[in-house]
């Protein structure tokens with residue numbers, strides 16, 4: 204079906220203003236925040252209601268048109284790239300907060316509500332939605348976060364998005380509207396269908412409404428940055444803090460090379476060029492302080508020292524992804540998103556850094572660089588392999604290294620994706636983790652998407 208025919212068919216079920224074939228609109232939805240090449244869809248539509256989404260899906264199913272759901276386009280694995288062409292279903296206009304119920308600590312939203320906006324709004328009730336995609340909180344939508352099971356810095360204390368989803372409304376690949384889950388924090392009623400859609404990256408259905416649980420804003424929080432002589436010492440300290448400091452809400456790792464890039468930015472000449480941990484404790488004032496004391500003790504046991512000159516550690520932390528890409532990877536990056544059990548964290552990071560062909564602690568540029576940072580407290584490690592710039596990899600080398608690093612994570616008992624999802628970028632490594640599971644995933648997909656129109660070419 205060509206673009207004109209599709210737009211004409213859509214105009215019979217949607218207001219004209221919701222449909223676009225303008226080149227600039229198609230270009231705007233051709234890619235996401237990964238460095239994977241964009242693909243132009245033939246049409247973009249921005250529905251405003253569940254009924255409109257269902258009508259669009261029924262039309263697409265009848266005509267065999269691929270449909271790629273899109274939230275904020277901040278995904279890092281190409282999930283929102285319309286790689287099969289077809290239609291981009293842009294959910295950003297479905298951005299109403301439908302209900303806030305402080306006494307139930309609950310909010311009901313349309314999928315296009317952006318993370319930071321939601322937290323500003325529920326913050327007025329003393330509540331917050333803890334998963335935090337850091338540097339993309341101003342772009343990421345709740346629909347996108349549920350669809351990738353996003354997490355971020357506070358996963359250590361508050362878990363990922365999945366923990367907070369109480370109910371969803373979803374349009375399946377047949378155009379059927381289904382509500383699963385509800386308002387209660389837990390249920391034992393039959394199979395947990397809701398969970399199937401969390402992290403399914405738009406391949407099983409389109410989320411049109413989400414009910415989320417919320418957490419009271421902690422009364423106090425305290426933050427600290429600590430420098431370590433080696434990345435392994437930093438990792439061991441991170442694992443110990445995660446295991447033994449219950450007040451620790453976030454334990455983030457940043458390697459020295461990445462910190463070195465930050466120092467090159469205006470106003471940041473004083474940030475330390477060292478392997479860092481950035482830690483936040485939360486709770487009552489005395490608990491925060493006690494937690495911080497334990498954090499300092501653990502750090503000292505691994506030769507860690509408190510550093511100054513970082514300002515708010517999170518302001519720095521949230522700049523990492525973009526800084527690496529903008530200053531030192533003109534051809535983009537190939538990234539890993541593995542997570543490993545905490546006892547294996549130091550080994551994993553040492554081996555991942557060695558993938559670049561140089562010892563992890565030698566700052567002199569090795570043949571190929573591996574920038575490492577991540578949510579160390581939950582074992583999530585992002586390795587960014589630059590394509591272009593100092594220590595560049597060829598795309599083939601970088602993909603091979605990613606496969607090798609992912610295989611190592613799986614061998615250590617971990618996962619190939621801690622939080623970004625599989626998208627296009629990680630498809631080749633999914634089977635390493637689920638050698639038997641992938642076939643069952645295909646069967647599930649066929650059940651909810653029998654015409655194979657929902658985000659084809661992703662995940663599986």
Ligand SMILES: Cc1cc2nc3c(=O)[nH]c(=O)nc-3n(C[C@H](O)[C@H](O)[C@H](O)COP(=O)(O)OP(=O)(O)OC[C@H]3O[C@@H](n4cnc5c(N)ncnc54)[C@H](O)[C@@H]3O)c2cc1C
Nearest residue numbers: 274275276277278282338344346347348350353354405410
């Ligand atoms: C600087 C930066 C920092 C980041 N930091 C983190 C981090 O710390 N933790 C983390 O987890 N992620 C992080 N991310 C990744 C990204 O922000 C998350 O993956 C986020 O959840 C994507 O939301 P989105 O609305 O932008 O989704 P999109 O990119 O638009 O889509 C992501 C996937 O979800 C699907 N989708 C979107 N909306 C729907 C819907 N309504 N129904 C069905 N499917 C849908 C899409 O088809 C696609 O497969 C970061 C990204 C950037 C650029």
